[in-house]
Amino acid sequence: xxxxxxxxxxxxxxxxxxxxxxxxxxxxxxxxxxxxxxxxxxxxxxxxxxxxxxxxxxxxxxxxxxxxxxxxxxxxxxxxxxxxxxxxxxxxxxxxxxxxxxxxxxxxxxxxxxxxxxxxxxxxxxxxxxxxxxxxxxxxxxxxxxxxxxxxxxxxxxxxxxxxxxxxxxxxxxxxxxxxxxxxxxxxxxxxxxxxxxxxxxxxxxxxxxxxxxxxxxxxxxxxxxxxxxxxxxxxxxxxxxxxxxxxxxxxxxxxxxxxxxxxxxxxxxxxxxxxxxxxxxxx
Amino acid sequence: xxxxxxxxxxxxxxxxxxxxxxxxxxxxxxxxxxxxxxxxxxxxxxxxxxxxxxxxxxxxxxxxxxxxxxxxxxxxxxxxxxxxxxxxxxxxxxxxxxxxxxxxxxxxxxxxxxxxxxxxxxxxxxxxxxxxxxxxxxxxxxxxxxxxxxxxxxxxxxxxxxxxxxxxxxxxxxxxxxxxxxxxxxxxxxxxxxxxxxxxxxxxxxxxxxxxxxxxxxxxxxxxxxxxxxxxxxxxxxxxxxxxxxxxxxxxxxxxxxxxxxxxxxxxxxxxxxxxxxxxxxxxxxxxxxxxxxxxxxxxxxxxxxxxxxxxxxxxxxxxxxxxxxxxxxxxxxxxxxxxxxxxxxxxxxxxxxxxxxxxxxxxxxxxxxxxxxxxxxxxxxxxxxxxxxxxxxxxxxxxxxxxxxxxxxxxxxxxxxxx
Numbered sequence: 001x002x003x004x005x006x007x008x009x010x011x012x013x014x015x016x017x018x019x020x021x022x023x024x025x026x027x028x029x030x031x032x033x034x035x036x037x038x039x040x041x042x043x044x045x046x047x048x049x050x051x052x053x054x055x056x057x058x059x060x061x062x063x064x065x066x067x068x069x070x071x072x073x074x075x076x077x078x079x080x081x082x083x084x085x086x087x088x089x090x091x092x093x094x095x096x097x098x099x100x101x102x103x104x105x106x107x108x109x110x111x112x113x114x115x116x117x118x119x120x121x122x123x124x125x126x127x128x129x130x131x132x133x134x135x136x137x138x139x140x141x142x143x144x145x146x147x148x149x150x151x152x153x154x155x156x157x158x159x160x161x162x163x164x165x166x167x168x169x170x171x172x173x174x175x176x177x178x179x180x181x182x183x184x185x186x187x188x189x190x191x192x193x194x195x196x197x198x199x200x201x202x203x204x205x206x207x208x209x210x211x212x213x214x215x216x217x218x219x220x221x222x223x224x225x226x227x228x229x230x231x232x233x234x235x236x237x238x239x240x241x242x243x244x245x246x247x248x249x250x251x252x253x254x255x256x257x258x259x260x261x262x263x264x265x266x267x268x269x270x271x272x273x274x275x276x277x278x279x280x281x282x283x284x
Numbered sequence: 285x286x287x288x289x290x291x292x293x294x295x296x297x298x299x300x301x302x303x304x305x306x307x308x309x310x311x312x313x314x315x316x317x318x319x320x321x322x323x324x325x326x327x328x329x330x331x332x333x334x335x336x337x338x339x340x341x342x343x344x345x346x347x348x349x350x351x352x353x354x355x356x357x358x359x360x361x362x363x364x365x366x367x368x369x370x371x372x373x374x375x376x377x378x379x380x381x382x383x384x385x386x387x388x389x390x391x392x393x394x395x396x397x398x399x400x401x402x403x404x405x406x407x408x409x410x411x412x413x414x415x416x417x418x419x420x421x422x423x424x425x426x427x428x429x430x431x432x433x434x435x436x437x438x439x440x441x442x443x444x445x446x447x448x449x450x451x452x453x454x455x456x457x458x459x460x461x462x463x464x465x466x467x468x469x470x471x472x473x474x475x476x477x478x479x480x481x482x483x484x485x486x487x488x489x490x491x492x493x494x495x496x497x498x499x500x501x502x503x504x505x506x507x508x509x510x511x512x513x514x515x516x517x518x519x520x521x522x523x524x525x526x527x528x529x530x531x532x533x534x535x536x537x538x539x540x541x542x543x544x545x546x547x548x549x550x551x552x553x554x555x556x557x558x559x560x561x562x563x564x565x566x567x568x569x570x571x572x573x574x575x576x577x578x579x580x581x582x583x584x585x586x587x588x589x590x591x592x593x594x595x596x597x598x599x600x601x602x603x604x605x606x607x608x609x610x611x612x613x614x615x616x617x618x619x620x621x622x623x624x625x626x627x628x629x630x631x632x633x634x635x636x637x638x639x640x641x642x643x644x645x646x647x648x649x650x651x652x653x654x655x656x657x658x659x660x661x662x663x664x665x666x667x668x669x670x671x672x673x674x675x676x677x678x679x680x681x682x683x684x685x686x687x688x689x690x691x692x693x694x695x696x697x698x699x700x701x702x703x704x
Contacts, residue, residue: 015392017377018385040417048405051446123400123418124377124392195313281379282298 024274026267031126038129038136045137060141061148064096071096075214084216084247090156094244095213095237097149101142102175102233103204108134109183110200113191113280121281128273131184135176142172153244164243171239177262178232181269188276191283212237217250229254232262286389288470288501289352289375293384296345296370296525344370346525348384352518357492357502359512359519359533361540364667365555367525368505369474372396375503376472390469390501393419397474399459404448408439408458411447415462429465437461456484464491471495474505489515507653507668509537509611541609541651541669550575552670562593562600562658563665565633569652569673577673581647581687581695582680585640587671591656596630602656604638607669609649614693618655644695645675646687 031038068089075081076088083091109131113120116130146168153160186203190196211233220228229235229250235258238250345367352358362368373379375386376394394400401418402411412433416426426433434440437458439450447455473492489511496502496515506512512519512533519536521529529539551568570586571579579585591600603618617638627634636656652671657664677686687695 013389013391015377015388016385017374017381017388019381019383036422037417037420040414040423044403044406044410044414047410048403051405119401119418121373121378122396123394125418125420278380281373 020278024271024277026128026270026274027126031128034126034129037125038133041129041133042137045133046140049137060100060145064093064100064145067096067100068093071214081215082219084218084241084245086158086241086245086247087156090153090158090245091216091241091247092214093149093152094241095211097142097145098171098175098237098240099208099211099213099233100145101138101172102179102236103208104141105135105138105176105179106183106186106204107200108138109179110186110190111197112183113187114194114197117191127277127280128184128270131187131273132180135180135183139172139176149244158245160244161246164246164249167239167243171236171243174232174259174262175236177266178236181262181266183269184273185269188273188280191280192276207231207233216247217254218248225251226253226257229257230261232258232265234258286354287351288354288356288389289350289386289503291351291375291384291386292349294345294348294371294374294381294386295343295383296367296374296379297382298342298344299340343525345374345381345522348522348525348527350520350527350530352501352503354501355496355499356518357496357504357516359516359536360503360505360522361509361512361519361536362522363669366522368522369396370525371522372472372474372503372505388470391420391467392470392472393463393466393468395419395463395466395471395473398456398463402447402455402459405446407446408443408450411458412462415459416466419463419466420468421466425467429467433461433465436464453484457487460484460488460491464488464495468500470501470503472503507666509540509607510613513537513611537611541611541649550577550671550673554665554667554670556592557665560665561595561663562591562597562656564589564591564654564656564667566590567654567667567670569671571673579645579673579675580678580680581645581675582642582678585643587638587640587652587654588635589638589654589656590633590635591665592633593658594632596632597634597658598626598630599624600634600636600656601658601664602636602638603654604640605653606643606645607651607653608693609651612693614645614650615643642697644697646691646693646695647675647677648693649674 071092072089076083076092081088112131112134113127120127120130150160186196186200190200210231217225217228217234217238235250235255238247239255241247242249348367348371350358360368360371370379372394373396374381375388376392376396378394378396399415401415403414406414412430413423413426416433417423421429434443437454437460439454439458442450442454447458450458471492492502492504492515502515504512504515516533518531519533520527520531521536521540529536550570551566553566554564556563556565567590568575568588569579570576570588572583573586587604589602591602593600599619601618601620603616603620605616606614608614617640650673651669652673653666653668654670655664655666679686681697
């Protein structure tokens with residue numbers, strides 16, 4: 001929508017406002033200039049979340065834990081799904097911590113624009129921050145959940161070893177990029193087609209069964225695993241299991257496929273968002 | 285110093301779908317359905333059908349060019365729907381123009397509403413930081429001005445309270461205090477003065493005056509013509525998205541007040557504003573109980589306002605204000621300060637009759653501005669200068685003498701008693 005003609009100087013920034021067409025740019029420069037606002041938006045999300053809930057931090061642990069308590073008897077016991085040699089509850093719980101982060105971040109990113117339609121119609125700030133802020137603020141929850149998960153694993157008799165654990169931030173970064181890209185795209189779509197918000201929960205549910213949350217990747221035929229890993233959550237979840245439970249490490253090709261796919265989804269979603277941004281406020 | 289804002293041929297087009305919806309498909313289901321039947325439609329289309337089927341388009345802003353110099357306070361005047369807000373949104377980068385271009389030099393602070401970005405769950409202190417950041421301040425700037433902002437707002441004692449517990453007055457004061465301390469080169473201000481009580485409005489005007497005095501460039505939209513006159517030297521008048529007058533503020537105000545295409549209607553209809561929960565549908569001016577645009581001196585005035593609402597209402601809050609042809613407010617009334625009957629069974633539509641009695645206006649042109657709202661939802665529909673009328677001479681007091689126009693605005697019927 002706008003181009004910075006010149007930055008700084010006595011008169012401050014100079015903007016050219018005109019109709020824009022063609023391929024959008026991500027405009028990282030502008031995002032960087034406004035990073036302090038991004039910080040505030042994340043801080044707001046976190047503060048509001050913890051101000052409103054009685055249980056606060058407990059929720060971030062209770063959600064994956066409760067889901068595990070449902071999954072373990074059904075998938076682990078009744079269906080007898082293998083769990084790569086670790087107890088099924090631990091196997092599911094680790095995956096669910098990563099999945100809960102991803103699903104939560106994706107869901108709130110998708111709804112973010114509709115929820116904040118009023119503000120973006122009244123003041124300009126980089127709109128990409130709207131879906132990105134919940135993706136970033138949810139990371140804190142996951143950090144807490146992971147911190148509380150380790151004692152649980154120890155109780156279950158599984159002591160994670162130190163070096164692989166250090167890969168967790170990178171794995172969550174992959175999940176965050178995916179949630180950010182897909183979430184930004186869905187947020188823009190939801191603003192255009194209001195009934196998209198009913199599609200998102202189905203998408204998330206379908207995505208969960210397309211990810212190795214309740215079953216191990218080892219069930220997949222060897223030859224299809226890289227293709228399967230184009231779903232970034234495959235690499236993320238298998239990576240988390242390796243880091244926390246000591247299951248066999250996902251191959252480099254699986255990790256590369258997941259990370260590469262996450263990067264593509266991030267840029268594609270963000271670019272679509274930037275393209276949709278041109279008519280965003282007209283639709284809001 | 286070069287111009288702060290240069291606009292060249294700015295235009296904004298909105299496409300209007302059938303059925304009055306602003307956009308053609310609002311839902312995916314609709315879009316898919318349409319895509320599915322499109323080939324069938326194309327086969328069956330007769331020549332001449334297409335424009336009707338596609339609905340129309342509206343130019344909210346068209347061919348707008350002007351310049352605002354550094355340190356200038358520039359006013360934008362126009363009736364509801366003239367394109368003022370759209371123009372401000374283009375210049376603040378909120379919406380993209382369909383054509384034309386504008387160059388804006390400097391940091392822009394946009395104030396299209398008070399409390400942009402406020403979060404109800406957060407405390408006053410948190411919201412100062414949050415709203416400040418959204419309006420474009422850095423953390424260090426906000427921290428530096430924090431005490432000033434708090435002092436200006438006068439809500440020191442409630443800084444730790446979530447703003448959802450604030451009274452609407454406190455909320456406005458805090459929100460405006462943040463905005464007033466925005467250190468932008470260019471301030472873009474829309475109607476923020478229209479909310480709040482008289483004291484708050486005075487404070488706002490003072491803040492604007494200070495901003496202007498400090499050499500800021502201000503772009504100012506208001507229905508308050510007196511405020512525009514006192515703050516601005518240059519202005520433009522928008523009508524149907526186009527600039528119809530540009531230059532000296534007095535000439536602009538004169539032009540705006542003279543040039544009202546539908547000024548002589550005793551009854552006007554209104555469209556529902558997008559997103560409004562309660563709105564006026566129609567207003568009529570009656571003189572001695574007959575619809576009128578010419579009012580004889582000394583006859584009674586009545587204003588009837590019909591409304592509709594999304595939800596049932598016990599009391600629609602209505603108000604009017606009469607202004608003369610220079611835009612100076614003469615008198616006003618509403619049922620917020622004064623008791624009025626309620627609907628025993630809440631209604632979704634109805635008519636409010638405001639009987640003003642005999643208003644001792646002198647000969648001249650007058651305009652009635654109207655507002656109707658639901659205070660509990662902070663929702664109101666305001667139409668400035670909705671009804672225009674002329675007061676014409678009559679020997680109202682039976683003396684054979686008629687007070688002359690220009691002596692004063694009101695001729696006050698007085699009881700005279702003599703004593704020796």
